[in-house]
Amino acid sequence: MRSLWQALKLLPAVQQQSASSLLAPAASGTPAAAAVLQQARGIFTAPPHDASSSSSSPQAIQQQQLREQSTAAQPLFARGRTDAENQAIVKKGIKLLGTPMYLDMQATTPLDPRVVDAMLPFMTGQFGNPHSRTHYYGWESEEAMETARGEVAKLIGADAKEIIFTSGATESNNLAIKGVAQFYREKKKHIITTQTEHKCVLDSCRWLQQRGFDVTYLPVQKDGLVDLDLLKSAIRPDTALVSVMTVNNEIGVIQPIKEIGDICRSRNVFFHTDAAQAVGKIPLNVHDAKVDLMSISGHKLYGPKGIGAIYLRRRPRVRVEPLMSGGGQERGIRSGTVPAMLAVGLGEAARVSQKEMAADTAHIIQLEKRLREGLMGQLTGVELNGPNNLQQRYPGNLNLSFAYVEGESLIMGLKCSHMVVLTLCRYGMGRFTTVEEVDRAIELTVNHVNKLRQMSPLWEMVQEGIDIKTIQWSQH
Numbered sequence: 406m407r408s409l410w411q412a413l414k415l416l417p418a419v420q421q422q423s424a425s426s427l428l429a430p431a432a433s434g435t436p437a438a439a440a441v442l443q444q445a446r447g448i449f450t451a452p453p454h455d456a457s458s459s460s461s462s463p464q465a466i467q468q469q470q471l472r473e474q475s476t477a478a479q480p481l482f483a484r485g486r487t488d489a490e491n492q493a494i495v496k497k498g499i500k501l502l503g504t505p506m507y508l509d510m511q512a513t514t515p516l517d518p519r520v521v522d523a524m525l526p527f528m529t530g531q532f533g534n535p536h537s538r539t540h541y542y543g544w545e546s547e548e549a550m551e552t553a554r555g556e557v558a559k560l561i562g563a564d565a566k567e568i569i570f571t572s573g574a575t576e577s578n579n580l581a582i583k584g585v586a587q588f589y590r591e592k593k594k595h596i597i598t599t600q601t602e603h604k605c606v607l608d609s610c611r612w613l614q615q616r617g618f619d620v621t622y623l624p625v626q627k628d629g630l631v632d633l634d635l636l637k638s639a640i641r642p643d644t645a646l647v648s649v650m651t652v653n654n655e656i657g658v659i660q661p662i663k664e665i666g667d668i669c670r671s672r673n674v675f676f677h678t679d680a681a682q683a684v685g686k687i688p689l690n691v692h693d694a695k696v697d698l699m700s701i702s703g704h705k706l707y708g709p710k711g712i713g714a715i716y717l718r719r720r721p722r723v724r725v726e727p728l729m730s731g732g733g734q735e736r737g738i739r740s741g742t743v744p745a746m747l748a749v750g751l752g753e754a755a756r757v758s759q760k761e762m763a764a765d766t767a768h769i770i771q772l773e774k775r776l777r778e779g780l781m782g783q784l785t786g787v788e789l790n791g792p793n794n795l796q797q798r799y800p801g802n803l804n805l806s807f808a809y810v811e812g813e814s815l816i817m818g819l820k821c822s823h824m825v826v827l828t829l830c831r832y833g834m835g836r837f838t839t840v841e842e843v844d845r846a847i848e849l850t851v852n853h854v855n856k857l858r859q860m861s862p863l864w865e866m867v868q869e870g871i872d873i874k875t876i877q878w879s880q881h
């Protein structure tokens with residue numbers, strides 16, 4: 406029946422159009438959508454390492470030319486805006502200081518043009534409810550949703566049946582922590598996590614504590630890593646779940662999830678990892694790491710906001726109590742219509758991330774080195790927060806402390822980074838970050854740190870050779 410309907414192709418013409426033709430009607434039928442997209446709308450470009458650029462077909466050459474034109478003309482942050490819009494932003498003082506730049510990739514990442522392309526048909530003609538079983542519109546949405554599920558699964562070495570779509574990592578973390586705790590509550594009442602988890606993990610644990618569960622919040626070491634001996638000693642016979650994030654959003658530390666997985670499996674405890682900052686950025690395999698539950702966020706891997714997923718292991722099976730009651734979609738674990746368009750975006754983001762991971766990593770490592778060396782070469786009193794090696798730290802997150810500078814003033818001056826606590830500055834780089842953006846960040850940081858230090862009495866003392874650790878500070 407289904408194939409008959411498919412064969413009939415009863416689709417409005419618009420469904421057959423690509424993103425390029427929808428956005429740039431004059432250019433329809435010409436090159437791949439990503440290239441036309443950027444021409445038509447000024448959307449950011451794919452980086453030079455995009456695999457398609459290596460081909461020498463006329464299409465690929467044209468794509469490359471468009472990319473170069475666009476990259477040269479406008480930095481990422483400005484792309485997609487008119488000059489007047491950029492001017493307005495400058496006036497408002499938002500983010501811009503002369504040259505636009507975006508270095509907050511932990512907060513969110515821009516959509517990859519390939520993702521936009523994949524999603525567009527599902528914003529227009531292909532609008533069916535993926536759970537509608539009786540007509541073609543439903544089936545084609547369902548098929549696209551299942552393809553996307555497969556891509557997400559592939560990226561983390563899972564089976565598609567183990568992937569449940571959610572609204573993002575916040576929901577996935579809530580579902581993992583509250584869901585496991587509540588499902589196994591008759592036998593187990595204890596959860597272990599760390600003090601440096603994302604707020605949605607910590608708040609879910611607090612929520613459980615208010616309902617009679619016990620939670621151990623493990624401290625981390627100076628470099629942000631979990632102490633495995635401490636973890637082992639914290640596990641109790643009634644421990645249901647250990648939740649430790651894969652990559653930390655503030656300092657980029659990569660936790661030893663394989664070792665944690667081994668410990669948990671050997672003690673018969675489920676292991677959940679919030680991998681929002683890791684999926685699509687570093688190689689992950691749920692079997693190698695013996696992960697039982699994994700949280701994924703679409704907008705951290707160049708996919709759309711408002712979609713995410715949770716990996717739930719089938720063998721040995723992990724069960725969760727759903728957070729919501731409803732139509733029983735997603736195997737009864739997550740009721741509510743899956744937004745097929747967003748799921749398709751997440752699937753494409755996962756596919757592209759897998760394909761680009763090596764190139765992304767090489768690109769980001771170069772940028773990180775340039776930024777770190779650029780800052781440390783021109784400023785003294787700069788310290789790296791987190792491990793000083795890229796086996797244990799994601800390079801797209803460079804978190805630095807600037808001594809003798811009040812952090813808030815620095816952040817206000819830079820308008821580029823994210824403030825963690827005073828004197829810390831997080832620089833978040835990704836697939837679309839350019840060398841120009843990094844150089845601009847170096848220039849601005851050096852200028853502002855020097856300016857602020859000139860106003861700092863502490864800095865003056867240090868310059869005079871006074872060891873400020875020996876000073877007795879008055880409380881008045």
Ligand SMILES: Cc1ncc(COP(=O)(O)O)c(C=O)c1O
Binds near residue numbers: 576603652679713
């Ligand atoms: C580590 C971590 N977990 C969870 C989240 C929440 O993700 P989402 O925005 O998809 O709910 C974030 C995003 O800031 C994050 O960095």
